[in-house]
Amino acid sequence: MTRQMILASTLDELRSARLLLDGKLGFVPTMGYLHEGHLSLARRARTECDSVAASIFVNPTQFGPNEDLSKYPRDLDRDLHLLEEVGVDLVWTPTPEIMYPPGFQTWVEVQEMTRSLEGAMRPGHFRGVTTVVAKLFNAVQPQKAYFGQKDAQQAAVIRQMVRDLNFPIEIIVCPTVREPDGLAMSSRNVYLDPDQRKAATVLFRALSAAKAEYEKGERDAEKLRGKMKEVIAREPLAQMQYVSCADYDTLQELDKVTGKTLLSMAVFIGKTRLIDNFVLEAPPVTS
């Protein structure tokens, strides 16, 4: 028998609904405008947990002053329909006033790991992310929470926060879901016009080229960064913001690739800022 999906908006509604959910609860936080990437997290939660909750909240505190908060795409009816199809039990759609009432003044900040990559380009972004995720975790009280590898630094930062603040929650990081031509699915892809959409495959192409070099034996991190830059430079509609070849756990830039490694980048296609990454697994130890 399928249960009716419960919708909650206020904190009281969420808490009452939470009491109705039995067993192990899996939680999928999102900003809505859902695509297969989000739904893959919900499906995974469905297979691993007794109950599944999702949130839809475009979190204002993780957007910079010149970012796309006001035009961030939204379609709540469609999102709810998709979550219902996956078998989600509870969807929480708080308002900014519920999450940040007047007088709000408590922030959660992960320090070291947020200084590089996205954190360097988007000051304050991760403070907004960790604060809202901590609030969502406290309200929803899941046993497991699902995040996408697409936002690799975000997943690493959340894992760190959960360790540091003793949240009794297991963080599950799920693979990046891609379009057939390799473009990582993102709510922001809707901003791309047809030419830009073609050009946007440059992130996947650049990551693939660097990975191919790695697989041929290249271990010089600067050469791998150089390969990614070279591919991006050949795409006229693309403007690179950064490329990185960093240690997977610490996110520190590498000189030599020796262990598990994150290749990542941010690229502007017109005004749309896209990110993507590949993980290079640690090479086998040879004796």
Ligand code: AMP
């Ligand atoms: P967002 O709505 O962009 O905040 O994303 C909500 C969650 O979905 C985050 O954990 C993202 O990492 C994850 N996500 C977004 N895009 C993808 C994708 N293409 N594949 C897998 N997970 C994704």
